[in-house]
Amino acid sequence: MLKRKIVWLVVSVLIILSMALASCGKAEPATTATSGTTAEPATAEPQYGGTLTLLDLWHSTSADPESWDPSVYNWLNSEPLKYHMETILVGDIDNKGPRGDNTYIFDNVNGVPASVVTGHLCDTWEVVDSNTIRLHVRQGVKFQSNPKVMAQRELNADDIAFSLNKMITGPTIASRFTWIDSITAPDKSTVLVKLNKFNADWQSYLGYYYYAQIYPQEMITAGAADWHNAVGTGPFIVSDYIRGSMRTYKKNPDYWGTTTINGKKYQLPFIDELRFPVMPDVTARLAALRTGKVDINASVTWQDKASLAKTNADLTVFKAPYAGGHMINMRVDTKPFTDINVRRALNLAIDKQAIISAMLGGEGVLLNLPFTSDWPEYTPLEEYPHEVQEIFGYNPDKAKQLLADAGYPQGFETQLIISDTFMTSGLPSLVVDSWSKIGVKCELKTYDYSTFETVIFGKQQTQMIWDRTGAPTALGALFKFCITGASVGGAFLSDPIIDQAYKDASAETDPLKALALARKGNEQYVKDVPQIWLPAEYTYEFCWPWVKNWYGEISAGSFDMGVVTSRIWIDPDLKQKMGY
Amino acid sequence: MSTYLIRRIFLIIPTMFLVSVLVFFSIRFIPGDVITMMARESFLTHQDRASIEHSLGLDVPIYQQYGRWVGKIILHGDLGHSLWGEVPVFNSLSQALPVTFELSLLSMIIGIIISLPIGVYSAIRQDSVGDYIARSFAILCIALPTFWLGTMVMVLPALWWGWSPPLIYVPFTKDPANNLVEFLVPAIILGMSLSGVTMRMTRTMVLEVLRQDFIRTAWAKGLKERVVILRHALKNALIPVITIIGLQVPFLIGGAVIVEQIFGLPGVGRLIIDATFQRDYPVVSGVVLIIAVFVLIVNLLVDITYGLFDPRVHYR
Numbered sequence: 001m002l003k004r005k006i007v008w009l010v011v012s013v014l015i016i017l018s019m020a021l022a023s024c025g026k027a028e029p030a031t032t033a034t035s036g037t038t039a040e041p042a043t044a045e046p047q048y049g050g051t052l053t054l055l056d057l058w059h060s061t062s063a064d065p066e067s068w069d070p071s072v073y074n075w076l077n078s079e080p081l082k083y084h085m086e087t088i089l090v091g092d093i094d095n096k097g098p099r100g101d102n103t104y105i106f107d108n109v110n111g112v113p114a115s116v117v118t119g120h121l122c123d124t125w126e127v128v129d130s131n132t133i134r135l136h137v138r139q140g141v142k143f144q145s146n147p148k149v150m151a152q153r154e155l156n157a158d159d160i161a162f163s164l165n166k167m168i169t170g171p172t173i174a175s176r177f178t179w180i181d182s183i184t185a186p187d188k189s190t191v192l193v194k195l196n197k198f199n200a201d202w203q204s205y206l207g208y209y210y211y212a213q214i215y216p217q218e219m220i221t222a223g224a225a226d227w228h229n230a231v232g233t234g235p236f237i238v239s240d241y242i243r244g245s246m247r248t249y250k251k252n253p254d255y256w257g258t259t260t261i262n263g264k265k266y267q268l269p270f271i272d273e274l275r276f277p278v279m280p281d282v283t284a285r286l287a288a289l290r291t292g293k294v295d296i297n298a299s300v301t302w303q304d305k306a307s308l309a310k311t312n313a314d315l316t317v318f319k320a321p322y323a324g325g326h327m328i329n330m331r332v333d334t335k336p337f338t339d340i341n342v343r344r345a346l347n348l349a350i351d352k353q354a355i356i357s358a359m360l361g362g363e364g365v366l367l368n369l370p371f372t373s374d375w376p377e378y379t380p381l382e383e384y385p386h387e388v389q390e391i392f393g394y395n396p397d398k399a400k401q402l403l404a405d406a407g408y409p410q411g412f413e414t415q416l417i418i419s420d421t422f423m424t425s426g427l428p429s430l431v432v433d434s435w436s437k438i439g440v441k442c443e444l445k446t447y448d449y450s451t452f453e454t455v456i457f458g459k460q461q462t463q464m465i466w467d468r469t470g471a472p473t474a475l476g477a478l479f480k481f482c483i484t485g486a487s488v489g490g491a492f493l494s495d496p497i498i499d500q501a502y503k504d505a506s507a508e509t510d511p512l513k514a515l516a517l518a519r520k521g522n523e524q525y526v527k528d529v530p531q532i533w534l535p536a537e538y539t540y541e542f543c544w545p546w547v548k549n550w551y552g553e554i555s556a557g558s559f560d561m562g563v564v565t566s567r568i569w570i571d572p573d574l575k576q577k578m579g580y
Numbered sequence: 581m582s583t584y585l586i587r588r589i590f591l592i593i594p595t596m597f598l599v600s601v602l603v604f605f606s607i608r609f610i611p612g613d614v615i616t617m618m619a620r621e622s623f624l625t626h627q628d629r630a631s632i633e634h635s636l637g638l639d640v641p642i643y644q645q646y647g648r649w650v651g652k653i654i655l656h657g658d659l660g661h662s663l664w665g666e667v668p669v670f671n672s673l674s675q676a677l678p679v680t681f682e683l684s685l686l687s688m689i690i691g692i693i694i695s696l697p698i699g700v701y702s703a704i705r706q707d708s709v710g711d712y713i714a715r716s717f718a719i720l721c722i723a724l725p726t727f728w729l730g731t732m733v734m735v736l737p738a739l740w741w742g743w744s745p746p747l748i749y750v751p752f753t754k755d756p757a758n759n760l761v762e763f764l765v766p767a768i769i770l771g772m773s774l775s776g777v778t779m780r781m782t783r784t785m786v787l788e789v790l791r792q793d794f795i796r797t798a799w800a801k802g803l804k805e806r807v808v809i810l811r812h813a814l815k816n817a818l819i820p821v822i823t824i825i826g827l828q829v830p831f832l833i834g835g836a837v838i839v840e841q842i843f844g845l846p847g848v849g850r851l852i853i854d855a856t857f858q859r860d861y862p863v864v865s866g867v868v869l870i871i872a873v874f875v876l877i878v879n880l881l882v883d884i885t886y887g888l889f890d891p892r893v894h895y896r
Contacts, residue, residue, distance in 0.1 A: 008712050067665025171632050175623040223667055243675050244846025245749035277748045281842045283731050287738035288747050448601055450857050451612040458616050487621035
């Protein structure tokens with residue numbers, strides 16, 4: 001018996017040793033995906049029918065709608081509602097996107113540039129003067145029939161006024177609409193918006209905002225929280241919902257929308273059914289894509305793209321820079337961050353190019369905030385003065401000198417508040433280590449994401465706070481980050497040049513002039529260096545080749561994938577040929 | 581027995597009171613303000629905030645909130661509404677609970693199917709090759725984390741064979757066959773993690789019982805091994821094993837949280853995680869309370885089961 005025990009002990013030790021030795025093997029260097037094809041503009045004839053299964057854009061545990069009631073103003077609620085409901089304006093993906101003149105790639109979930117906005121439920125509009133906007137309701141648009149709610153009927157101006165008025169008086173968001181006096185419907189096809197102050201971002205707020213869906217009053221009366229009562233004008237109808245599991249939409253046979261492909265007009269949508277499985281786990285999402293259980297995964301990170309491209313070379317891939325990025329806000333109203341030299345020093349101490357090459361899979365954008373790099377009004381880094389370009393380089397010696405000039409020759413101690421969700425990127429540890437080399441000792445104070453939100457929106461940080469976010473529009477970026485009292489301004493910056501630029505831009509009724517003014521505000525903000533901008537990674541959208549007429553667009557507004565999915569079709573023969 | 585049952589049921593009341601106090605107050609002490617989270621980037625005036633607090637019932641002292649919550653449960657059976665969408669907690673729970681219940685039940689059955697035969701075999705073939713393999717397997721089941729195993733089952737077959745377990749939940753009422761197929765893999769993973777301890781306990785108890793005089797008598801009478809083990813030894817050995825299985829129920833629910841996340845099962849675990857992140861106090865309090873009731877009932881059933889296995893146990 002003793003002999004047997006010794007034998008088993010030896011065998012166990014040998015197994016463990018061999019596993020340990022195997023794990024010490026040389027790590028494979030990260031490779032940039034070289035395989036994976038990009039789609040060409042559609043030449044084949046569209047096909048009607050089939051089911052499109054895709055993973056939610058926002059890969060979080062809240063991929064479920066909190067409520068089907070559009071007047072529950074949780075931004076995460078927005079996307080599930082925009083397949084059966086629509087907004088009065090959208091981004092023009094047919095003409096301005098990759099299938100058109102490629103002005104914009106529609107990769108920002110939060111919004112679209114003003115230059116690509118087009119009419120949707122309101123097909124035309126006029127800015128009458130700085131206090132009046134007139135919108136014209138598109139004719140022939142019908143609300144879906146729902147036996148529990150209402151018979152099919154035509155959309156009219158009263159519906160638009162009702163929905164938008166509900167939004168602008170929503171208890172948690174009313175403060176965003178104080179510039180609006182009233183929204184009325186003087187007749188069935190006209191909506192009149194009266195303003196007490198012009199806001200050049202009105203197209204975003206009223207046109208396609210997270211909460212700007214248009215719905216009938218009958219739905220509210222019937223009980224909008226119940227998905228069975230969901231009614232809209234959109235290309236799809238909610239057909240099934242299992243909380244935590246799946247959202248299913250079926251084709252709206254009476255949808256008004258069309259698209260033109262190769263000169264021929266087609267009725268939308270093409271597919272019969274749209275399915276959104278809820279999969280909060282990243283490995284499950286990747287496995288679902290690999291095995292063909294989902295057709296599209298539009299949120300693959302750089303960490304997974306190489307592996308996917310290697311194991312599933314058939315997949316089509318699109319990429320776009322993340323619509324925002326990581327930033328470290330320094331409280332410029334608190335020492336030692338009151339001195340711009342300290343802020344510049346902390347930037348110079350971080351090797352941002354090395355982050356791109358070693359940590360982001362070799363692809364990244366150095367400056368992607370507050371304006372994202374694919375906006376027409378973005379200022380490339382090369383157009384900034386030398387002292388701005390310099391802070392995106394790496395020079396720890398100069399950083400130490402700048403600290404010394406600011407009166408901190410030995411460095412200083414500070415605190416950085418961060419959410420636990422940002423820790424997984426590995427960047428915080430790198431940043432803290434980089435700063436330690438110039439004498440700055442930084443304590444990382446980690447919170448769960450919900451507590452972090454309370455801190456950042458409550459502006460409770462005392463030193464620095466790390467954030468990862470973006471903005472829907474140029475003016476939105478100034479409002480969110482840059483102006484005095486900015487809504488998420490973690491840096492507490494107060495620069496009269498920026499405030500004036502924002503004021504002038506907001507009041508400008510010409511959208512292109514407004515953007516030019518906003519650009520000035522953004523440039524000033526970057527020159528003030530209130531933040532440390534870490535390189536923005538690319539996100540990757542993967543799909544199977546049988547998915548047609550999709551070019552990686554992920555939103556035609558604020559979380560508006562309904563417009564995009566209505567234009568996609570499936571090639572069932574190809575799918576079968578590939579064995580799925 | 582009926583007196584015992586009534587007494588035990590009455591004892592549940594003070595336990596539930598303590599649990600209700602704990603679950604109600606603990607979630608509210610977690611940092612993070614639900615109204616700030618709702619408002620996000622909006623500027624709220626004091627009036628706005630007060631109005632929202634009033635509509636959510638958060639404007640009264642916390643002990644009053646507790647009183648209202650308990651009062652609604654006792655008088656109306658109403659667990660309250662979600663703060664984020666006015667969906668009744670009961671509705672969310674009634675969708676999520678059957679999923680977790682099914683997963684837990686299947687895991688327990690699979691765990692018992694794995695552990696009992698192996699544990700018994702391991703005991704009756706003590707120190708054999710089979711015994712060593714069984715004991716190693718038991719240790720493996722205890723040592724391997726559920727989340728790791730679940731992730732490996734998700735990742736590796738997809739990479740090697742282009743296969744993944746079913747990832748889209750189908751309710752049992754809609755398609756029982758596909759539903760059971762979907763639950764099979766997660767139930768095996770969870771069942772394995774439970775079976776390790778049960779296996780070892782079964783082996784230990786069977787070994788102990790096999791050394792008793794009455795077993796020696798049974799052998800002396802010439803009874804077959806199957807009769808000695810199944811009719812005489814196992815019944816006595818199972819009593820502590822039943823206790824272990826009963827004690828594993830709370831761990832089962834905790835383990836189910838991770839498995840539900842990985843395999844996309846919309847159970848109670850996912851509901852609690854989402855609600856906790858959202859600081860949705862009524863949902864968290866209501867769900868945890870129901871789980872506590874469930875655990876208490878299971879423990880009561882475990883105690884009653886003793887009487888079935890051991891005639892010496894009388895409940896008065």
